[in-house]
Amino acid sequence: xxxNDELAEALGVFMEExxxxxxxxxxxxxxxxxxxxxxxxxxxxxxxxxxxxxxxGMFGFDEVVRFTHVVENVLDRLRNGAIGFSRQLVxxxxxxxxxxxxxxxxxxxxxxxxxxxxxxxxxxLRAWTAADDAAGAAAPRxxxxxxxxxxxxxxxxxxxxxxxxxxxRFAPGIxxxxxxxxxxxNYLGTCGRIVHVETITDHLxxxxxxxxxxxxxxxxVALDSPAGKEEIERVFQFVAExxxxxxxxxxxxxxxxxxxxxxxxxDSARLGEIxxxxxxxxxxxxDTALRAQQQSRQDTPPRLGAILVDSxxxxxxxxxxxxxxxxxxxxxxxxxxxxxxxPSERLDALIDRVGELVIAGAGTHAQAVKIQRRDLQESAxxxxxxxxxxxxxxxxxxMVAIGEVFSRFxxxxxxxxxxxxxxxxxxxxxxxxxxxxxxxxxxxxxxxHLIRNSMDHGIEAAEVRAASGKPVRGTVALNACHESGAIxxxxxxxxxxxxxxxxxxxxxxxxIVAEGANLSTQEIYQLILAPGFSxxxxxxxxxxxxxxxxxxxxxxxxxxxxxxxxxxxGQGTTIRLCLPLTLAIIDxxxxxxxxxxxxxxxxxVVECVELPTGLxxxxxxxxxGEALPFVRLRQLFGEHGPAHIRPxxxxxxxxxxxxxxVVDRIYGKCQTxxxxxxxxxxxxxxxxxxxxxxxxxxxxxxxxxxxxxxxVTRNWQATHGGTxxxxxxxxx
Amino acid sequence: xxxxxxIVDDSASIRQVVSITLHGAGYEVxxxxxxxxxxxxxxxxxVHLVISDVNMPNMDGITFVRELKKxxxxxxxxxxxxxxxxxxxxxxxxxxxxxxxxxxxxxAPQQMLSxxxxxxx
Numbered sequence: 142x143x144x145n146d147e148l149a150e151a152l153g154v155f156m157e158e159x160x161x162x163x164x165x166x167x168x169x170x171x172x173x174x175x176x177x178x179x180x181x182x183x184x185x186x187x188x189x190x191x192x193x194x195x196x197x198g199m200f201g202f203d204e205v206v207r208f209t210h211v212v213e214n215v216l217d218r219l220r221n222g223a224i225g226f227s228r229q230l231v232x233x234x235x236x237x238x239x240x241x242x243x244x245x246x247x248x249x250x251x252x253x254x255x256x257x258x259x260x261x262x263x264x265x266l267r268a269w270t271a272a273d274d275a276a277g278a279a280a281p282r283x284x285x286x287x288x289x290x291x292x293x294x295x296x297x298x299x300x301x302x303x304x305x306x307x308x309x310r311f312a313p314g315i316x317x318x319x320x321x322x323x324x325x326x327n328y329l330g331t332c333g334r335i336v337h338v339e340t341i342t343d344h345l346x347x348x349x350x351x352x353x354x355x356x357x358x359x360x361x362v363a364l365d366s367p368a369g370k371e372e373i374e375r376v377f378q379f380v381a382e383x384x385x386x387x388x389x390x391x392x393x394x395x396x397x398x399x400x401x402x403x404x405x406x407x408d409s410a411r412l413g414e415i416x417x418x419x420x421x422x423x424x425x426x427x428d429t430a431l432r433a434q435q436q437s438r439q440d441t442p443p444r445l446g447a448i449l450v451d452s453x454x455x456x457x458x459x460x461x462x463x464x465x466x467x468x469x470x471x472x473x474x475x476x477x478x479x480x481x482x483x484p485s486e487r488l489d490a491l492i493d494r495v496g497e498l499v500i501a502g503a504g505t506h507a508q509a510v511k512i513q514r515r516d517l518q519e520s521a522x523x524x525x526x527x528x529x530x531x532x533x534x535x536x537x538x539x540m541v542a543i544g545e546v547f548s549r550f551x552x553x554x555x556x557x558x559x560x561x562x563x564x565x566x567x568x569x570x571x572x573x574x575x576x577x578x579x580x581x582x583x584x585x586x587x588x589x590h591l592i593r594n595s596m597d598h599g600i601e602a603a604e605v606r607a608a609s610g611k612p613v614r615g616t617v618a619l620n621a622c623h624e625s626g627a628i629x630x631x632x633x634x635x636x637x638x639x640x641x642x643x644x645x646x647x648x649x650x651x652x653i654v655a656e657g658a659n660l661s662t663q664e665i666y667q668l669i670l671a672p673g674f675s676x677x678x679x680x681x682x683x684x685x686x687x688x689x690x691x692x693x694x695x696x697x698x699x700x701x702x703x704x705x706x707x708x709x710x711g712q713g714t715t716i717r718l719c720l721p722l723t724l725a726i727i728d729x730x731x732x733x734x735x736x737x738x739x740x741x742x743x744x745x746v747v748e749c750v751e752l753p754t755g756l757x758x759x760x761x762x763x764x765x766g767e768a769l770p771f772v773r774l775r776q777l778f779g780e781h782g783p784a785h786i787r788p789x790x791x792x793x794x795x796x797x798x799x800x801x802x803v804v805d806r807i808y809g810k811c812q813t814x815x816x817x818x819x820x821x822x823x824x825x826x827x828x829x830x831x832x833x834x835x836x837x838x839x840x841x842x843x844x845x846x847x848x849x850x851x852x853v854t855r856n857w858q859a860t861h862g863g864t865x866x867x868x869x870x871x872x873x
Numbered sequence: 874x875x876x877x878x879x880i881v882d883d884s885a886s887i888r889q890v891v892s893i894t895l896h897g898a899g900y901e902v903x904x905x906x907x908x909x910x911x912x913x914x915x916x917x918x919x920v921h922l923v924i925s926d927v928n929m930p931n932m933d934g935i936t937f938v939r940e941l942k943k944x945x946x947x948x949x950x951x952x953x954x955x956x957x958x959x960x961x962x963x964x965x966x967x968x969x970x971x972x973x974x975x976x977x978x979x980x981a982p983q984q985m986l987s988x989x990x991x992x993x994x
Contacts, residue, residue, distance in 0.1 A: 318951070318971065319949055378974075
């Protein structure tokens, strides 16, 4: 891989990361706006902007850096509590977040960033940054005041029986630099009580060698002080670097530090950071130790802990506690990052191969059955069941939580409710329900339409709600759950419900249904899915143009799903999407009509019965006291091969409706890898795809959803019968 | 005996604030408005500490410190340089010239006082 490729790849990672961070920002901002923010939110928010800025800088995206820097400043002030959240600020920050996203994608695509917009937003942010200067100027003044208080407090003397121990070895040239060691010791007295000073004269040269301008003496000082290590270190801030100053905390402090280490937030993974955070090590000491580590000439540089203990900067017990803490943090981090990112095309390739493997395995098994070799059959079955396991696992790799789609809706609901001037809350449940990644990508747009529709047409204006005794705040609920191999997604509102009379009147006006048609309430509700239908009295920016619901319906059907509408006048409307979990491989139920093979998705098969005799001219039968409509596949697909004397009925169910499929033979369960029919046959009704059976035969996969719809409404025979017959010609 | 501090800065207001603060803490203060002025005003008299700005007309702080250190009577006199945080380069220059202590501008009077007392208490 050359550098350019690496850069391009890194850029991809950056884009992905930026997208995630921006999504996180949005989530937090919305939470803050709703008043549900937590303590970790503000640092997290800051970190998002900070990280984006940092990585953008690495790629030279200067405009992103420039703009994000301002946002980061505001977030920093929020984090420090210098400013608070307001509705207005959240609004501006959300705009900023959008703008950063825009900048990142524009620049990554090689476009010119919208600098004017940046400046506009920066100007808006100024309201929150300008005050910063005043506060910032005030900040340093607080610092000495605080230390003055501490000095005063220490004046009374500490009560502990053990003391700080300071070991001072000044650089010989210190005097020439204008520093007097005695001054430092005197000044140390402002931090606490100097209990004892021992002068170390070991390095004092003989009189004739002595240079009076050099400092040869060292000091060991016992200090009784409540001050922190950093404060004591500050006394020696001007001492030249080649002086050797060691500050050892009292024994009682060691246990205090260990306690502090235990109570630290679980986020630093570096030993030095942990020690600095608990106060036993000062940043400057850490710097020195790290430099010593870097400058070490050994092949394996000494460990930081060893350096710290050897140089006496930190007590061994404290280092031990910190190392333990570090390991725990690392473990935690490792368990957090157990997920991998894999390009989806690799997964697709894997699933494709696994699909072929399933077919080959089934073929081997069929051969073993044919030649009646028991041992071979057994090993072939074992192989097949293992391959099936692998298939399930491979498919699960593609499964993602529907929450990925849901997460974008809180923002939509917020923006739309503002636009509409309605107070609407979004409730999400079942976000953890999983479905195939490809489905997740496609289900977003239909859901968006449905939610907007619910908000615009479903939820009434506040005064109407109040008048009918409902809470003024409307609710749109988004629920997801699994049901027999499918995922059900509901968009429910607590609005006014559908007005069947008005819908019917409108439909007649638009010529969608004939006047005087006798329709059930359900059928009337379905009319809102018809192309060109809209009952909204005013066309709003969002919906009401009569496009939308039919597009939603088409999208859902393209995913082999169905769409149901339920409504209670005055209480609300629920729109239910029922979608298959995956589009790639299914468990199939293999049946035969004449010489043609068909596959019915097994999830939808309820049971199999024999077709009662004497029903030749009927298209429904009685089953457990209920009428069951059925369809003869022989007729539907124009099959002329030899008929079976005792046809069977495969009873299928989809979206709460049942129907029977009359077939000649039942072969049983089989693994079905769905192969698309190709553009030429995509329009063939009642067939959703094809597959290759173990023996190499082609079988058509029956589109149960469409078929049930047809059986229930009995409208396919007139419109699609001819083409459906064409499909069998192709299969044969 | 009270100790004497010299403040060298071209800004009269800074000189004034520093003087007031140090006077309040019991120090004698000599003011000078640039390096040249400072060298003249020193004239061999005893000074315990020098505080000097970097950017000044006539003679800048770095040159001033270098000249000061050449004079025998001030060889051991500590110097505090006033730097801006952005000017790390300047800080290094100042250290090379012999000013080992520094206070970052803008500073609060208390900060200045504590730096002074660290060096000549």
